[in-house]
Amino acid sequence: MSEQTKFDNKIVQWVDDRLPVFTILKHSAVDYPTPKNLNYWWNFGSLAGMMLVIMILTGIFLAMNYAANTGIAFNSVERIMRDVNGGWLLRYLHANGASFFFIAVYIHIFRGLYYGSYKAPRELLWWLGLAIYLTMMATAFMGYVLPWGQMSFWGATVITSLFSAFPVIGDHIVTWLWGGFTVDNPTLNRFFALHYLLPFVIIGLVMLHLVALHTVRSNNPLGIDIKGPQDTLPFHPYYTIKDLVGVGFFLIVYLAVVFYAPNFFGEPDNYMPANPMVTPSEIVPEWYFLPFYAILRSIPDKLGGVCCMFGAIIILFFLPWIDSSKVRSAKFRPIYKQVFWIFLADCFLLGYCGAHKPEGNVVLLGQLGTAAYFAFFPLLWIIGKVEKPRPLPQSIAQPVLKPMEKI
Amino acid sequence: MRKLILSTLVSRRGHNTNDAGAITLPKRIAGAIRSGTIALAAVGFAAAMAPAFADEGPALEHQNWPWLGVFGKYDQAQLKRGFQIYHEVCSNCHSLKLIAYRNLADIGFTPDEIKAFAAEKSVKDGPNDQGDMFDRPARPSDHFVPPFANDQAARAANNGALPPDQSLIVKARKGGPDYVYAILTGYEDAPAGVTVPDGMSYNKAFPGHNIGMPQPLTDDVVTYADGTKATLDQEAKDITAFLNWTSEPELDARHSMGLKVLGFLVVLTALFYALKRKIWSDVEH
Numbered sequence: 062m063s064e065q066t067k068f069d070n071k072i073v074q075w076v077d078d079r080l081p082v083f084t085i086l087k088h089s090a091v092d093y094p095t096p097k098n099l100n101y102w103w104n105f106g107s108l109a110g111m112m113l114v115i116m117i118l119t120g121i122f123l124a125m126n127y128a129a130n131t132g133i134a135f136n137s138v139e140r141i142m143r144d145v146n147g148g149w150l151l152r153y154l155h156a157n158g159a160s161f162f163f164i165a166v167y168i169h170i171f172r173g174l175y176y177g178s179y180k181a182p183r184e185l186l187w188w189l190g191l192a193i194y195l196t197m198m199a200t201a202f203m204g205y206v207l208p209w210g211q212m213s214f215w216g217a218t219v220i221t222s223l224f225s226a227f228p229v230i231g232d233h234i235v236t237w238l239w240g241g242f243t244v245d246n247p248t249l250n251r252f253f254a255l256h257y258l259l260p261f262v263i264i265g266l267v268m269l270h271l272v273a274l275h276t277v278r279s280n281n282p283l284g285i286d287i288k289g290p291q292d293t294l295p296f297h298p299y300y301t302i303k304d305l306v307g308v309g310f311f312l313i314v315y316l317a318v319v320f321y322a323p324n325f326f327g328e329p330d331n332y333m334p335a336n337p338m339v340t341p342s343e344i345v346p347e348w349y350f351l352p353f354y355a356i357l358r359s360i361p362d363k364l365g366g367v368c369c370m371f372g373a374i375i376i377l378f379f380l381p382w383i384d385s386s387k388v389r390s391a392k393f394r395p396i397y398k399q400v401f402w403i404f405l406a407d408c409f410l411l412g413y414c415g416a417h418k419p420e421g422n423v424v425l426l427g428q429l430g431t432a433a434y435f436a437f438f439p440l441l442w443i444i445g446k447v448e449k450p451r452p453l454p455q456s457i458a459q460p461v462l463k464p465m466e467k468i
Numbered sequence: 469m470r471k472l473i474l475s476t477l478v479s480r481r482g483h484n485t486n487d488a489g490a491i492t493l494p495k496r497i498a499g500a501i502r503s504g505t506i507a508l509a510a511v512g513f514a515a516a517m518a519p520a521f522a523d524e525g526p527a528l529e530h531q532n533w534p535w536l537g538v539f540g541k542y543d544q545a546q547l548k549r550g551f552q553i554y555h556e557v558c559s560n561c562h563s564l565k566l567i568a569y570r571n572l573a574d575i576g577f578t579p580d581e582i583k584a585f586a587a588e589k590s591v592k593d594g595p596n597d598q599g600d601m602f603d604r605p606a607r608p609s610d611h612f613v614p615p616f617a618n619d620q621a622a623r624a625a626n627n628g629a630l631p632p633d634q635s636l637i638v639k640a641r642k643g644g645p646d647y648v649y650a651i652l653t654g655y656e657d658a659p660a661g662v663t664v665p666d667g668m669s670y671n672k673a674f675p676g677h678n679i680g681m682p683q684p685l686t687d688d689v690v691t692y693a694d695g696t697k698a699t700l701d702q703e704a705k706d707i708t709a710f711l712n713w714t715s716e717p718e719l720d721a722r723h724s725m726g727l728k729v730l731g732f733l734v735v736l737t738a739l740f741y742a743l744k745r746k747i748w749s750d751v752e753h
Contacts, residue, residue, distance in 0.1 A: 139566050306744050332636040332639040
């Protein structure tokens with residue numbers, strides 16, 4: 062961003078001399094040198110960005126018609142569904158958009174895990190990504206409370222009550238979160254205010270994420286550094302068009318759900334108005350929280366469970382230093398490659414356990430899954446020490462060492 | 469199902485690395501991990517299959533509803549028959565608070581018919597110029613007038629049980645329309661040895677089987693205005709269709725818009741892909 066670009070258009074040049082927005086845009090969205098070997102797993106960053114925009118746009122128009130008051134919140138959502146022009150479309154885009162935002166982000170995170178995108182010099186890039194993920198979880202949780210259905214109310218009660226596990230200050234924290242002595246109107250009001258605020262915090266974090274990305278440059282499937290211009294392509298048109306292909310496919314799946322199975326990710330119970338006197342037979346959070354919910358329920362001790370649940374995310378911040386291997390991409394790490402798939406399978410297993418009543422085998426499976434989740438991290442350190450990585454290619458432009466050996 | 473796919477995926481990965489043959493030192497560790505992978509896949513498979521995990525109520529039989537599928541839409545004649553059942557049977561106990569009389573235009577009733585339906589009920593309005601509250605006939609803009617003044621009155625008249633509002637009943641139950649249909653056709657004599665509490669009925673589809681609602685539908689409980697033969701099965705299907713409409717009145721618009729949007733997106737994505745191939749054709753990769 063140090064030197065300014067010259068533009069043909071006089072007005073553009075006039076603005077750019079005073080405020081270098083066009084130089085910044087050209088630098089980061091047009092010329093940005095991108096590794097030439099990125100595969101389609103690299104689409105999910107831009108897809109997550111697209112979902113953030115869709116969520117904010119639909120959310121603003123929903124907020125114009127929503128009423129954050131326990132007496133009328135449920136009916137105001139139904140009014141959006143029935144009487145507001147295009148209201149059903151806005152709400153289904155927003156509710157399913159949350160799920161697809163998480164789908165994009167989860168694939169993005171696991172892509173980073175597989176190709177070692179968290180390793181030096183990308184530690185802060187990884188941290189900012191995790192900060193976005195945490196803020197997303199808070200936003201999604203509070204958003205789910207707003208329709209004020211049965212699962213909204215009881216989900217909010219269960220999750221906020223977790224903080225009571227902390228000794229001495231726990232109950233005070235919960236009262237402070239609720240704004241009273243139970244989940245009630247003050248809780249709904251503050252959740253609405255924060256649900257509207259946090260997406261803009263996410264925008265700020267995304268900008269920092271992009272600044273960090275453009276400073277250290279994108280990782281790539283080989284996990285080796287960019288050696289020179291022969292390894293890269295300008296972002297535009299090569300990756301703008303490739304991202305658009307991803308956008309097309311992703312929108313097809315997302316909108317197919319919106320139009321033909323809009324309640325697929327939802328719980329029927331949330332179409333019943335919140336009733337503090339009736340507890341649902343089973344309280345389940347949204348699917349994207351299920352693995353953590355399973356970890357929480359696998360620990361017999363309440364405080365221990367809460368600590369493990371938060372620890373499961375906190376530990377990800379230390380990943381760049383836990384992983385002792387210098388090689389980034391799992392392509393060249395025969396053992397890590399397999400452990401990665403086991404870890405992914407374990408996350409699905411935990412998700413399954415989180416979705417089912419903690420009875421019988423589910424408890425045992427959940428505990429095994431939790432143990433496996435936390436075993437992954439020390440194992441990662443050991444693997445880096447004992448594993449013999451396969452030889453790395455010289456550069457991205459010459460990925461094949463010998464003609465016979467295919468990567 | 470998800471677990472199943474994953475299991476195959478995991479074991480396939482294991483084979484791939486085996487083929488590569490580039491592992492020298494940690495063969496034993498890799499072997500152990502491979503066994504671990506298979507074990508985990510097996511556990512996942514078992515978890516997906518084990519009937520012990522089934523925590524749902526009685527299994528529901530899937531009905532072939534006309535509005536299912538990409539081209540699915542409501543059958544207006546059926547919705548009108550369903551409304552007749554709600555009007556003559558269900559509305560004696562169940563409210564439908566989210567629906568206004570004017571909404572009946574969507575299922576084919578004329579403005580005069582709608583005015584007549586609304587005028588059957590009276591609502592409290594006011595205050596008037598003298599400051600008094602007064603009763604007036606309901607208008608098309610009013611929401612359906614509930615059968616009871618409040619929940620307590622509804623319970624008092626129904627043996628302590630509260631008949632739930634039906635506006636969202638299909639979306640608020642696991643199994644949706646299949647569940648509602650199964651309840652309406654699930655009444656039978658209690659099996660030998662099972663005692664049903666006083667004032668309750670035995671229903672094979674209801675969780676716990678003892679249901680507060682007496683059997684609402686039997687053959688010929690209504691005489692259809694359009695001449696359709698009113699069997700229990702026909703009535704149950706028609707009222708379920710009507711209640712699906714009250715839950716999802718936007719369904720027809722949603723399905724037809726979806727077709728256009730997805731059709732457009734498929735073409736757009738194909739164009740994007742062709743353009744991508746064109747732009748990347750000069751890149752060695």
